[in-house]
Amino acid sequence: MRWCRFQRDGNTGFGIIDDADTVTVIAGSPFGNYAVTGETHALGDVKLLAPVVPPTFYAAGVNYREHVTYAASLRGEEPVFPREPHVGYRAVNALVAHDDPIVIPRDASEQVQYEGELVAVIGRKCRDVPEDEALDYVFGYTIGNDVSERAWQKSDRTLWRAKNSDTFKPMGPWIVTDLDPDDLHVTITLNHRVVGEYDVRTAIFGVARYISAMSRYMTLVPGDVLWMGTDGATENMKDGDVVAVEISDIGTLRNPVRREAGADGG
Template identity: 40%
Template sequence: MNHFLAVLFLFVHQALSQADEVRKFARVEVGGKVSFGIVEGDRIRLLEGDLFGEWNPTENLVSRSEIRLLAPCAPSKVFGAAGNYRSADKPDAPKPPHPQLFFKSPTGVIGPEEAIQIPRDLARPLYEAELVAVIGKRAKDVPVEKAPAHVLGYTCGNDVSGGDWSQDVQWLRVKGCDTFAPCGPYIVSGLDPGDLDIQLRVNGQVKQKGNTRDYNFTVAETVSFLSRYITLEPGDLIFMGTPPPVDSFNPGDVLEVEIEGIGVLRNPSKRLE
Protein backbone atom coordinates (compact mmCIF):
# COMPACT_ATOMS: atom_id res chain seq x y z
CA MET A 1 0.00 0.00 0.00
CA ASN A 2 2.83 2.40 0.89
CA HIS A 3 4.48 1.68 -2.46
CA PHE A 4 1.19 2.33 -4.27
CA LEU A 5 0.72 5.66 -2.47
CA ALA A 6 4.28 6.68 -3.27
CA VAL A 7 3.78 5.93 -6.96
CA LEU A 8 0.45 7.76 -6.94
CA PHE A 9 2.03 10.80 -5.28
CA LEU A 10 4.83 10.85 -7.86
CA PHE A 11 2.34 10.61 -10.71
CA VAL A 12 0.22 13.48 -9.36
CA HIS A 13 3.32 15.58 -8.65
CA GLN A 14 4.60 15.09 -12.19
CA ALA A 15 1.20 15.93 -13.65
CA LEU A 16 0.96 19.14 -11.62
CA SER A 17 4.53 20.12 -12.48
CA GLN A 18 3.82 19.61 -16.17
CA ALA A 19 0.66 21.69 -15.92
CA ASP A 20 2.60 24.56 -14.31
CA GLU A 21 5.57 24.31 -16.66
CA VAL A 22 6.36 27.45 -18.63
CA ARG A 23 6.31 26.65 -22.34
CA LYS A 24 6.72 28.83 -25.40
CA PHE A 25 4.63 27.88 -28.42
CA ALA A 26 5.29 29.33 -31.86
CA ARG A 27 3.22 29.31 -35.03
CA VAL A 28 5.57 29.12 -37.98
CA GLU A 29 5.76 28.72 -41.71
CA VAL A 30 8.36 26.17 -42.77
CA GLY A 31 8.69 24.70 -46.24
CA GLY A 32 5.48 26.42 -47.30
CA LYS A 33 3.49 24.74 -44.51
CA VAL A 34 2.04 26.33 -41.36
CA SER A 35 2.77 24.44 -38.13
CA PHE A 36 2.87 24.96 -34.39
CA GLY A 37 6.04 24.25 -32.44
CA ILE A 38 7.65 24.43 -29.01
CA VAL A 39 10.60 26.76 -28.62
CA GLU A 40 13.71 24.89 -27.45
CA GLY A 41 16.60 27.33 -27.15
CA ASP A 42 17.43 28.65 -30.61
CA ARG A 43 15.39 25.96 -32.36
CA ILE A 44 11.73 25.01 -32.62
CA ARG A 45 10.36 21.48 -32.28
CA LEU A 46 7.39 21.06 -34.60
CA LEU A 47 4.16 19.60 -33.25
CA GLU A 48 1.62 17.28 -34.78
CA GLY A 49 -2.05 17.67 -33.93
CA ASP A 50 -3.97 20.68 -32.67
CA LEU A 51 -2.38 23.09 -30.19
CA PHE A 52 -5.87 23.84 -28.89
CA GLY A 53 -6.70 20.15 -28.55
CA GLU A 54 -4.52 17.05 -28.69
CA TRP A 55 -0.93 17.43 -29.83
CA ASN A 56 2.40 15.65 -29.65
CA PRO A 57 5.97 16.84 -30.24
CA THR A 58 7.71 15.41 -33.29
CA GLU A 59 11.39 14.65 -33.85
CA ASN A 60 11.55 17.54 -36.33
CA LEU A 61 13.71 20.35 -34.91
CA VAL A 62 14.11 23.42 -37.13
CA SER A 63 16.41 26.41 -36.78
CA ARG A 64 15.17 30.00 -36.72
CA SER A 65 16.71 30.56 -40.15
CA GLU A 66 14.44 27.87 -41.62
CA ILE A 67 11.15 29.36 -40.44
CA ARG A 68 9.05 32.50 -40.56
CA LEU A 69 7.29 33.44 -37.34
CA LEU A 70 3.58 34.03 -37.86
CA ALA A 71 0.90 35.54 -35.64
CA PRO A 72 0.62 33.01 -32.80
CA CYS A 73 -2.94 31.97 -33.76
CA ALA A 74 -5.81 32.79 -36.13
CA PRO A 75 -8.66 33.90 -33.83
CA SER A 76 -12.36 33.95 -34.62
CA LYS A 77 -12.79 36.92 -32.27
CA VAL A 78 -10.53 39.63 -30.84
CA PHE A 79 -11.44 41.77 -27.82
CA GLY A 80 -9.81 44.68 -26.04
CA ALA A 81 -10.16 46.10 -22.54
CA ALA A 82 -10.46 49.89 -22.32
CA GLY A 83 -9.17 51.84 -19.32
CA ASN A 84 -7.98 48.73 -17.50
CA TYR A 85 -4.92 50.35 -15.88
CA ARG A 86 -4.97 52.23 -12.61
CA SER A 87 -3.37 55.59 -13.26
CA ALA A 88 -0.44 56.69 -11.11
CA ASP A 89 -1.70 60.26 -11.57
CA LYS A 90 -5.16 59.32 -10.24
CA PRO A 91 -4.61 56.50 -7.73
CA ASP A 92 -7.95 57.17 -6.03
CA ALA A 93 -10.02 57.19 -9.22
CA PRO A 94 -13.07 54.92 -8.85
CA LYS A 95 -12.85 51.48 -10.39
CA PRO A 96 -15.35 50.87 -13.21
CA PRO A 97 -18.26 48.59 -12.26
CA HIS A 98 -17.13 45.96 -14.77
CA PRO A 99 -14.57 45.50 -17.57
CA GLN A 100 -15.08 47.94 -20.45
CA LEU A 101 -14.62 45.88 -23.61
CA PHE A 102 -14.61 46.41 -27.36
CA PHE A 103 -14.12 44.38 -30.53
CA LYS A 104 -11.09 44.39 -32.77
CA SER A 105 -11.11 42.77 -36.20
CA PRO A 106 -9.57 39.32 -36.75
CA THR A 107 -8.06 40.79 -39.95
CA GLY A 108 -6.15 43.15 -37.67
CA VAL A 109 -4.03 40.28 -36.38
CA ILE A 110 -0.52 40.25 -37.81
CA GLY A 111 2.68 38.61 -36.63
CA PRO A 112 6.23 39.69 -35.83
CA GLU A 113 7.98 41.86 -38.45
CA GLU A 114 4.75 42.40 -40.40
CA ALA A 115 4.02 46.04 -41.16
CA ILE A 116 1.33 48.07 -39.41
CA GLN A 117 -0.50 49.73 -42.30
CA ILE A 118 -1.73 53.24 -41.49
CA PRO A 119 -4.85 54.33 -43.41
CA ARG A 120 -4.41 57.30 -45.73
CA ASP A 121 -6.85 59.48 -43.77
CA LEU A 122 -5.42 58.74 -40.30
CA ALA A 123 -3.06 61.44 -39.02
CA ARG A 124 -2.56 60.12 -35.46
CA PRO A 125 -2.05 56.36 -35.16
CA LEU A 126 -1.54 55.41 -31.51
CA TYR A 127 0.56 52.66 -29.92
CA GLU A 128 -0.67 50.63 -26.94
CA ALA A 129 1.52 47.86 -25.50
CA GLU A 130 -0.60 45.10 -23.98
CA LEU A 131 -0.61 41.60 -22.56
CA VAL A 132 -2.90 39.39 -24.65
CA ALA A 133 -4.70 36.38 -23.21
CA VAL A 134 -5.15 33.45 -25.61
CA ILE A 135 -8.23 31.33 -24.98
CA GLY A 136 -7.43 27.63 -24.98
CA LYS A 137 -10.76 26.02 -24.13
CA ARG A 138 -14.33 26.98 -25.00
CA ALA A 139 -15.77 29.28 -22.32
CA LYS A 140 -19.41 30.14 -21.71
CA ASP A 141 -20.67 31.67 -18.44
CA VAL A 142 -17.48 30.66 -16.62
CA PRO A 143 -17.04 31.71 -12.96
CA VAL A 144 -13.95 33.72 -12.07
CA GLU A 145 -12.30 30.89 -10.14
CA LYS A 146 -12.52 28.56 -13.17
CA ALA A 147 -11.57 31.10 -15.83
CA PRO A 148 -7.77 30.48 -15.74
CA ALA A 149 -8.35 26.89 -16.91
CA HIS A 150 -9.78 28.30 -20.15
CA VAL A 151 -6.65 30.33 -20.97
CA LEU A 152 -3.92 28.56 -22.94
CA GLY A 153 -1.33 31.27 -22.40
CA TYR A 154 -0.23 34.81 -23.11
CA THR A 155 1.43 36.79 -25.86
CA CYS A 156 2.55 40.36 -26.57
CA GLY A 157 0.17 42.69 -28.37
CA ASN A 158 0.01 46.23 -29.72
CA ASP A 159 -3.53 47.62 -29.64
CA VAL A 160 -2.93 50.08 -32.48
CA SER A 161 -5.66 52.71 -32.53
CA GLY A 162 -6.90 55.56 -34.69
CA GLY A 163 -6.53 58.65 -32.53
CA ASP A 164 -8.33 60.92 -35.01
CA TRP A 165 -11.52 58.90 -34.73
CA SER A 166 -11.89 58.53 -30.96
CA GLN A 167 -15.16 60.51 -31.02
CA ASP A 168 -16.85 58.11 -33.44
CA VAL A 169 -20.07 56.70 -31.98
CA GLN A 170 -18.65 53.20 -32.54
CA TRP A 171 -14.96 52.26 -32.43
CA LEU A 172 -15.01 50.37 -35.73
CA ARG A 173 -12.28 52.54 -37.26
CA VAL A 174 -10.57 53.36 -33.99
CA LYS A 175 -9.74 49.76 -33.09
CA GLY A 176 -10.77 47.55 -36.01
CA CYS A 177 -8.57 48.47 -38.98
CA ASP A 178 -6.56 45.78 -40.74
CA THR A 179 -3.13 45.24 -39.11
CA PHE A 180 -4.21 47.05 -35.90
CA ALA A 181 -3.71 43.96 -33.71
CA PRO A 182 -0.07 42.81 -33.96
CA CYS A 183 0.63 39.78 -31.73
CA GLY A 184 3.57 37.55 -30.92
CA PRO A 185 6.18 36.33 -30.95
CA TYR A 186 4.99 33.32 -28.89
CA ILE A 187 2.15 31.99 -26.79
CA VAL A 188 3.61 31.32 -23.35
CA SER A 189 1.81 28.97 -20.97
CA GLY A 190 2.46 28.64 -17.25
CA LEU A 191 2.99 32.37 -16.64
CA ASP A 192 1.42 34.29 -13.78
CA PRO A 193 -0.32 37.15 -15.63
CA GLY A 194 -0.68 39.18 -12.45
CA ASP A 195 2.87 40.55 -12.19
CA LEU A 196 4.55 41.06 -15.56
CA ASP A 197 6.56 44.09 -16.68
CA ILE A 198 5.48 45.64 -19.99
CA GLN A 199 7.46 48.05 -22.14
CA LEU A 200 6.98 49.70 -25.53
CA ARG A 201 9.76 51.22 -27.61
CA VAL A 202 9.55 53.39 -30.71
CA ASN A 203 12.75 53.31 -32.76
CA GLY A 204 14.53 51.99 -29.68
CA GLN A 205 13.31 54.70 -27.29
CA VAL A 206 11.15 53.63 -24.34
CA LYS A 207 7.70 55.24 -24.51
CA GLN A 208 5.62 53.06 -22.18
CA LYS A 209 6.42 51.12 -19.01
CA GLY A 210 4.01 49.33 -16.72
CA ASN A 211 3.14 46.15 -14.86
CA THR A 212 0.07 43.95 -15.05
CA ARG A 213 -0.41 44.16 -11.28
CA ASP A 214 -1.96 47.59 -11.96
CA TYR A 215 -4.94 46.18 -13.86
CA ASN A 216 -8.39 47.21 -12.66
CA PHE A 217 -9.64 43.76 -13.65
CA THR A 218 -7.58 40.57 -13.80
CA VAL A 219 -7.48 38.19 -16.73
CA ALA A 220 -9.75 35.78 -14.85
CA GLU A 221 -12.30 38.51 -14.08
CA THR A 222 -12.26 39.68 -17.69
CA VAL A 223 -12.66 36.19 -19.16
CA SER A 224 -15.50 35.44 -16.75
CA PHE A 225 -17.31 38.70 -17.56
CA LEU A 226 -16.94 38.27 -21.33
CA SER A 227 -18.12 34.67 -21.24
CA ARG A 228 -21.45 35.70 -19.70
CA TYR A 229 -22.43 37.31 -22.98
CA ILE A 230 -20.22 35.88 -25.72
CA THR A 231 -18.96 32.33 -26.13
CA LEU A 232 -15.16 32.34 -26.21
CA GLU A 233 -13.59 29.82 -28.58
CA PRO A 234 -10.06 28.37 -28.64
CA GLY A 235 -7.70 30.87 -30.21
CA ASP A 236 -9.76 33.95 -29.34
CA LEU A 237 -7.69 36.89 -28.08
CA ILE A 238 -8.25 39.41 -25.30
CA PHE A 239 -6.03 42.53 -25.25
CA MET A 240 -5.86 43.36 -21.55
CA GLY A 241 -5.20 47.10 -21.60
CA THR A 242 -2.22 49.42 -21.89
CA PRO A 243 -0.19 51.40 -19.32
CA PRO A 244 -0.08 55.19 -19.74
CA PRO A 245 0.96 57.26 -21.53
CA VAL A 246 -0.51 56.56 -24.97
CA ASP A 247 0.86 58.65 -27.83
CA SER A 248 1.11 58.72 -31.60
CA PHE A 249 3.77 57.33 -33.91
CA ASN A 250 4.75 58.12 -37.48
CA PRO A 251 4.81 56.04 -40.67
CA GLY A 252 8.21 54.39 -40.90
CA ASP A 253 8.61 54.04 -37.13
CA VAL A 254 9.50 50.62 -35.72
CA LEU A 255 7.48 49.59 -32.66
CA GLU A 256 8.57 46.98 -30.13
CA VAL A 257 6.46 45.53 -27.33
CA GLU A 258 8.40 43.60 -24.69
CA ILE A 259 6.73 41.62 -21.91
CA GLU A 260 8.57 39.82 -19.15
CA GLY A 261 8.69 36.08 -19.75
CA ILE A 262 7.31 36.27 -23.29
CA GLY A 263 9.70 38.16 -25.54
CA VAL A 264 9.70 41.06 -27.99
CA LEU A 265 7.09 41.77 -30.65
CA ARG A 266 8.61 43.97 -33.37
CA ASN A 267 6.62 45.63 -36.16
CA PRO A 268 7.58 48.29 -38.70
CA SER A 269 4.90 50.71 -39.88
CA LYS A 270 4.01 52.31 -43.17
CA ARG A 271 1.40 54.57 -44.73
CA LEU A 272 -1.05 52.89 -47.11
CA GLU A 273 -0.65 54.21 -50.65
Protein backbone atom coordinates in the same frame (compact mmCIF):
# COMPACT_ATOMS: atom_id res chain seq x y z
CA MET B 1 6.53 26.19 -22.81
CA ARG B 2 6.69 28.50 -25.84
CA TRP B 3 4.28 27.93 -28.74
CA CYS B 4 4.50 29.57 -32.14
CA ARG B 5 2.58 29.56 -35.40
CA PHE B 6 4.74 29.86 -38.47
CA GLN B 7 5.06 29.60 -42.21
CA ARG B 8 7.86 27.76 -44.06
CA ASP B 9 8.02 26.64 -47.69
CA GLY B 10 4.41 27.74 -48.15
CA ASN B 11 3.13 25.59 -45.27
CA THR B 12 1.53 26.94 -42.08
CA GLY B 13 1.74 25.14 -38.76
CA PHE B 14 2.27 25.29 -35.03
CA GLY B 15 5.49 24.54 -33.23
CA ILE B 16 7.12 24.36 -29.81
CA ILE B 17 10.24 26.51 -29.28
CA ASP B 18 12.88 25.24 -26.86
CA ASP B 19 15.47 27.24 -24.91
CA ALA B 20 17.97 26.86 -27.79
CA ASP B 21 15.42 28.49 -30.15
CA THR B 22 14.76 25.28 -32.03
CA VAL B 23 11.19 24.91 -33.33
CA THR B 24 9.75 21.40 -33.14
CA VAL B 25 6.89 21.13 -35.62
CA ILE B 26 3.62 19.67 -34.36
CA ALA B 27 0.85 18.05 -36.39
CA GLY B 28 -2.54 19.55 -35.57
CA SER B 29 -3.14 22.47 -33.25
CA PRO B 30 -2.55 23.17 -29.56
CA PHE B 31 -6.20 24.28 -29.50
CA GLY B 32 -7.40 20.86 -30.63
CA ASN B 33 -5.58 17.56 -30.98
CA TYR B 34 -1.91 17.47 -31.84
CA ALA B 35 1.13 15.25 -32.01
CA VAL B 36 4.81 16.20 -31.83
CA THR B 37 6.67 15.36 -35.07
CA GLY B 38 10.39 14.74 -35.58
CA GLU B 39 10.72 17.83 -37.80
CA THR B 40 12.69 20.76 -36.39
CA HIS B 41 13.84 24.16 -37.66
CA ALA B 42 15.93 26.97 -36.29
CA LEU B 43 13.65 29.79 -35.13
CA GLY B 44 15.44 32.13 -37.52
CA ASP B 45 14.54 29.90 -40.48
CA VAL B 46 10.75 30.18 -40.09
CA LYS B 47 8.44 33.15 -40.69
CA LEU B 48 6.49 33.74 -37.48
CA LEU B 49 2.73 34.36 -37.87
CA ALA B 50 0.29 35.79 -35.35
CA PRO B 51 0.38 32.86 -32.87
CA VAL B 52 -3.36 32.17 -33.15
CA VAL B 53 -6.30 33.34 -35.29
CA PRO B 54 -9.02 33.68 -32.67
CA PRO B 55 -12.61 32.54 -33.22
CA THR B 56 -13.58 35.64 -31.21
CA PHE B 57 -11.20 38.55 -30.60
CA TYR B 58 -11.99 40.21 -27.26
CA ALA B 59 -10.40 43.41 -25.95
CA ALA B 60 -10.74 44.97 -22.51
CA GLY B 61 -10.24 48.41 -24.03
CA VAL B 62 -10.18 50.70 -20.97
CA ASN B 63 -8.57 48.84 -18.09
CA TYR B 64 -5.80 51.00 -16.58
CA ARG B 65 -6.36 54.27 -14.69
CA GLU B 66 -3.74 56.44 -16.36
CA HIS B 67 -4.87 55.38 -19.81
CA VAL B 68 -8.54 56.06 -19.02
CA THR B 69 -7.50 59.54 -17.83
CA TYR B 70 -5.43 60.08 -20.98
CA ALA B 71 -8.24 58.90 -23.30
CA ALA B 72 -10.76 61.16 -21.55
CA SER B 73 -8.41 64.15 -21.86
CA LEU B 74 -8.26 63.60 -25.65
CA ARG B 75 -12.04 63.98 -25.70
CA GLY B 76 -11.96 66.95 -23.29
CA GLU B 77 -13.88 64.90 -20.72
CA GLU B 78 -13.46 63.85 -17.09
CA PRO B 79 -12.24 60.23 -16.73
CA VAL B 80 -14.90 57.64 -15.92
CA PHE B 81 -13.42 54.42 -14.57
CA PRO B 82 -15.29 51.23 -15.48
CA ARG B 83 -17.21 49.66 -12.62
CA GLU B 84 -17.59 46.30 -14.34
CA PRO B 85 -15.36 44.37 -16.78
CA HIS B 86 -17.35 45.02 -19.99
CA VAL B 87 -15.45 43.62 -22.92
CA GLY B 88 -15.12 44.96 -26.49
CA TYR B 89 -14.10 43.42 -29.79
CA ARG B 90 -11.36 43.65 -32.40
CA ALA B 91 -11.19 42.00 -35.84
CA VAL B 92 -8.93 39.31 -37.27
CA ASN B 93 -8.38 41.11 -40.59
CA ALA B 94 -6.12 43.51 -38.66
CA LEU B 95 -3.79 40.83 -37.22
CA VAL B 96 -0.15 40.80 -38.24
CA ALA B 97 2.89 39.04 -36.77
CA HIS B 98 6.10 40.09 -35.08
CA ASP B 99 8.33 41.92 -37.61
CA ASP B 100 5.43 42.64 -40.02
CA PRO B 101 4.92 46.31 -40.87
CA ILE B 102 2.14 48.41 -39.38
CA VAL B 103 0.81 50.25 -42.46
CA ILE B 104 -0.81 53.62 -41.76
CA PRO B 105 -3.65 54.27 -44.28
CA ARG B 106 -2.84 57.22 -46.54
CA ASP B 107 -5.86 59.23 -45.31
CA ALA B 108 -5.15 58.62 -41.61
CA SER B 109 -4.18 61.57 -39.40
CA GLU B 110 -0.76 61.88 -37.75
CA GLN B 111 -2.33 60.48 -34.56
CA VAL B 112 -1.67 56.79 -35.10
CA GLN B 113 -0.56 55.44 -31.72
CA TYR B 114 0.61 52.18 -30.12
CA GLU B 115 -1.02 50.50 -27.12
CA GLY B 116 1.16 47.71 -25.75
CA GLU B 117 -0.69 45.07 -23.81
CA LEU B 118 -0.87 41.57 -22.40
CA VAL B 119 -2.97 39.02 -24.31
CA ALA B 120 -4.53 35.99 -22.62
CA VAL B 121 -5.24 33.02 -24.93
CA ILE B 122 -8.07 30.66 -23.97
CA GLY B 123 -7.20 26.95 -23.89
CA ARG B 124 -10.38 25.22 -22.75
CA LYS B 125 -14.03 25.81 -23.46
CA CYS B 126 -15.63 27.62 -20.56
CA ARG B 127 -18.98 29.02 -19.52
CA ASP B 128 -19.95 30.44 -16.13
CA VAL B 129 -16.62 29.91 -14.36
CA PRO B 130 -15.91 31.45 -10.95
CA GLU B 131 -13.05 33.92 -10.71
CA ASP B 132 -10.86 31.61 -8.64
CA GLU B 133 -10.96 28.92 -11.36
CA ALA B 134 -10.81 31.22 -14.40
CA LEU B 135 -7.05 31.03 -15.00
CA ASP B 136 -7.34 27.24 -15.38
CA TYR B 137 -8.95 27.96 -18.76
CA VAL B 138 -6.03 30.03 -20.07
CA PHE B 139 -3.67 28.31 -22.49
CA GLY B 140 -0.97 30.95 -22.22
CA TYR B 141 -0.04 34.58 -22.79
CA THR B 142 1.27 36.63 -25.68
CA ILE B 143 1.71 40.32 -26.53
CA GLY B 144 -0.54 42.69 -28.49
CA ASN B 145 -0.18 46.20 -29.89
CA ASP B 146 -3.66 47.76 -30.11
CA VAL B 147 -2.73 50.35 -32.77
CA SER B 148 -5.28 53.18 -32.82
CA GLU B 149 -6.00 56.17 -35.07
CA ARG B 150 -7.14 58.78 -32.53
CA ALA B 151 -8.97 61.12 -34.94
CA TRP B 152 -11.15 58.26 -36.22
CA GLN B 153 -11.57 57.03 -32.66
CA LYS B 154 -13.23 60.37 -31.89
CA SER B 155 -15.17 60.90 -35.12
CA ASP B 156 -16.50 57.43 -36.01
CA ARG B 157 -19.54 55.69 -34.53
CA THR B 158 -17.62 52.45 -34.05
CA LEU B 159 -13.94 51.53 -33.75
CA TRP B 160 -13.86 49.91 -37.19
CA ARG B 161 -11.02 51.72 -38.97
CA ALA B 162 -9.71 53.45 -35.80
CA LYS B 163 -8.73 50.08 -34.33
CA ASN B 164 -9.25 47.48 -37.06
CA SER B 165 -7.63 48.75 -40.25
CA ASP B 166 -5.46 46.02 -41.80
CA THR B 167 -2.15 45.63 -39.88
CA PHE B 168 -3.41 47.55 -36.81
CA LYS B 169 -3.29 44.48 -34.55
CA PRO B 170 0.26 43.08 -34.26
CA MET B 171 0.23 39.99 -31.99
CA GLY B 172 3.11 37.72 -30.98
CA PRO B 173 5.86 36.73 -31.20
CA TRP B 174 4.70 33.51 -29.49
CA ILE B 175 2.54 32.20 -26.64
CA VAL B 176 4.13 31.32 -23.28
CA THR B 177 2.32 28.96 -20.91
CA ASP B 178 2.46 28.64 -17.10
CA LEU B 179 2.80 32.34 -16.27
CA ASP B 180 1.21 34.35 -13.48
CA PRO B 181 -0.40 37.32 -15.30
CA ASP B 182 -0.14 39.45 -12.17
CA ASP B 183 3.63 39.08 -12.14
CA LEU B 184 4.41 40.63 -15.54
CA HIS B 185 5.94 43.99 -16.46
CA VAL B 186 5.24 45.75 -19.77
CA THR B 187 7.77 48.08 -21.45
CA ILE B 188 6.95 49.93 -24.67
CA THR B 189 9.68 51.50 -26.81
CA LEU B 190 9.48 53.74 -29.88
CA ASN B 191 12.76 53.78 -31.83
CA HIS B 192 14.45 52.20 -28.76
CA ARG B 193 13.28 55.03 -26.43
CA VAL B 194 11.09 53.87 -23.53
CA VAL B 195 7.69 55.58 -23.97
CA GLY B 196 5.66 53.61 -21.45
CA GLU B 197 5.88 50.92 -18.81
CA TYR B 198 3.58 49.42 -16.23
CA ASP B 199 2.88 46.35 -14.13
CA VAL B 200 0.01 44.17 -15.34
CA ARG B 201 -1.23 43.76 -11.76
CA THR B 202 -2.22 47.45 -11.67
CA ALA B 203 -5.07 46.75 -14.14
CA ILE B 204 -8.52 47.81 -12.95
CA PHE B 205 -9.72 44.23 -13.57
CA GLY B 206 -7.39 41.25 -13.95
CA VAL B 207 -7.53 38.34 -16.40
CA ALA B 208 -9.42 36.08 -13.96
CA ARG B 209 -12.08 38.70 -13.24
CA TYR B 210 -12.60 39.36 -16.96
CA ILE B 211 -12.89 35.69 -17.91
CA SER B 212 -15.30 35.00 -15.08
CA ALA B 213 -17.51 37.98 -15.99
CA MET B 214 -17.48 37.25 -19.74
CA SER B 215 -18.22 33.58 -19.26
CA ARG B 216 -21.41 34.43 -17.40
CA TYR B 217 -22.96 35.28 -20.79
CA MET B 218 -20.62 33.91 -23.41
CA THR B 219 -18.95 30.57 -24.09
CA LEU B 220 -15.21 31.07 -24.49
CA VAL B 221 -13.49 28.52 -26.73
CA PRO B 222 -9.89 27.42 -27.34
CA GLY B 223 -8.02 30.07 -29.32
CA ASP B 224 -10.17 33.02 -28.25
CA VAL B 225 -7.96 35.92 -27.22
CA LEU B 226 -8.50 38.60 -24.60
CA TRP B 227 -6.40 41.75 -24.98
CA MET B 228 -6.08 43.30 -21.54
CA GLY B 229 -5.69 47.02 -22.32
CA THR B 230 -2.76 49.38 -21.87
CA ASP B 231 -1.69 52.00 -19.35
CA GLY B 232 -0.54 55.59 -19.69
CA ALA B 233 -0.45 58.19 -22.45
CA THR B 234 0.66 57.18 -25.94
CA GLU B 235 2.57 58.93 -28.73
CA ASN B 236 2.22 59.19 -32.50
CA MET B 237 4.06 56.76 -34.77
CA LYS B 238 5.24 57.74 -38.24
CA ASP B 239 6.73 56.19 -41.36
CA GLY B 240 10.14 54.69 -40.56
CA ASP B 241 9.55 54.22 -36.83
CA VAL B 242 10.00 50.92 -35.00
CA VAL B 243 7.65 50.14 -32.11
CA ALA B 244 8.28 47.35 -29.61
CA VAL B 245 6.29 45.93 -26.71
CA GLU B 246 8.28 43.83 -24.26
CA ILE B 247 6.64 41.77 -21.52
CA SER B 248 8.84 40.08 -18.92
CA ASP B 249 8.89 36.27 -19.22
CA ILE B 250 7.20 36.45 -22.66
CA GLY B 251 9.45 38.34 -25.06
CA THR B 252 9.28 41.30 -27.44
CA LEU B 253 6.77 42.11 -30.18
CA ARG B 254 8.52 44.48 -32.60
CA ASN B 255 7.05 46.08 -35.74
CA PRO B 256 8.24 48.62 -38.26
CA VAL B 257 5.83 51.42 -39.21
CA ARG B 258 5.10 52.46 -42.81
CA ARG B 259 2.68 54.94 -44.32
CA GLU B 260 0.65 53.77 -47.31
CA ALA B 261 1.87 55.20 -50.63
CA GLY B 262 0.15 58.43 -51.68
CA ALA B 263 -0.03 59.62 -48.09
CA ASP B 264 -1.11 63.11 -47.16
CA GLY B 265 -2.36 62.63 -43.60
CA GLY B 266 -3.02 65.42 -41.16
